[in-house]
Amino acid sequence: MKQLTYLIMLAVLIASVMALDECRGTMNNNEIPCYILLPIEPTTQICSDINVTFYKNATEFLYNQTMSNFSYFNCNATFNGTSYGTYTFYYTTGDSGSIIVQEDVDNRYYLYLVFIVVFLSLIGLGYYKQENIFVILGGFMACAIALNLFLNGFPNLTNDFLRNTISIILSGLGFYFIIAPSIDYFENWRSND
Amino acid sequence: MIDFIFFISIVAIILLVVSFVYRIFVLGLISSMAMVAIGVSILSQGVLGIEDILTLTWGTIFVTLGSYIFINGSLEQIETF
Numbered sequence: 001m002k003q004l005t006y007l008i009m010l011a012v013l014i015a016s017v018m019a020l021d022e023c024r025g026t027m028n029n030n031e032i033p034c035y036i037l038l039p040i041e042p043t044t045q046i047c048s049d050i051n052v053t054f055y056k057n058a059t060e061f062l063y064n065q066t067m068s069n070f071s072y073f074n075c076n077a078t079f080n081g082t083s084y085g086t087y088t089f090y091y092t093t094g095d096s097g098s099i100i101v102q103e104d105v106d107n108r109y110y111l112y113l114v115f116i117v118v119f120l121s122l123i124g125l126g127y128y129k130q131e132n133i134f135v136i137l138g139g140f141m142a143c144a145i146a147l148n149l150f151l152n153g154f155p156n157l158t159n160d161f162l163r164n165t166i167s168i169i170l171s172g173l174g175f176y177f178i179i180a181p182s183i184d185y186f187e188n189w190r191s192n193d
Numbered sequence: 194m195i196d197f198i199f200f201i202s203i204v205a206i207i208l209l210v211v212s213f214v215y216r217i218f219v220l221g222l223i224s225s226m227a228m229v230a231i232g233v234s235i236l237s238q239g240v241l242g243i244e245d246i247l248t249l250t251w252g253t254i255f256v257t258l259g260s261y262i263f264i265n266g267s268l269e270q271i272e273t274f
């Protein structure tokens with residue numbers, strides 16, 4: 001028991017180390033902040049003398065930063081532009097570079113996953129409780145997935161025929177789930193009159 | 194790693210299903226309130242920088258569904274008193 005307590009204390013108190021990665025030409029927004037590194041000649045250049053200026057889309061000024069020592073031959077600055085777009089940076093040495101920040105593809109997969117879970121839950125609940133509004137909302141969700149798939153595509157899916165076919169099937173499914181309960185509702189409404 | 198907004202949305206919808214299947218009124222109210230809060234958050238801020246037709250639909254449906262269940266469930270409970 002005592003050992004277990006020590007182990008738990010160790011797990012809680014253990015220092016967590018988190019290091020920033022070096023920036024690449026194309027980064028996902030969840031990998032930022034990152035380091036930009038500038039190789040220097042250590043005998044003639046000092047990191048604290050070098051400034052780096054960051055711009056978004058080459059025109060919008062973001063911030064200015066003084067570089068610090070990363071290693072004997074490298075200086076570093078921290079880049080933390082998280083919104084999507086192209087960032088350019090200029091060193092006072094005359095060098096420059098750019099970083100493209102793009103959307104993390106995994107988030108798109110999770111978005112579709114949540115949509116499918118909610119869609120199936122709504123359809124299931126709608127038929128289980130005989131609540132037409134749940135089925136109709138599920139139908140709207142299927143239509144939204146189809147429309148988004150048709151307009152923006154799916155990550156890493158390059159086959160247009162497959163994309164369009166899935167869009168058509170999903171939109172048909174969505175329209176069915178919207179129209180069938182609505183017709184049912186109006187038929188009952190008229191028969192009640 | 195799955196982000197919090199996805200996780201909490203799936204938890205909310207699972208709780209909603211459980212509340213309907215096992216007829217737990219309080220759980221239904223809590224999950225519907227959570228859905229409204231998540232929907233408003235998604236409509237105002239998007240999902241991790243994504244703001245397109247999917248997030249708009251997701252937010253709208255969560256707000257609609259949460260409000261509908263909350264109001265209808267409360268009315269049914271009030272009528273039983």
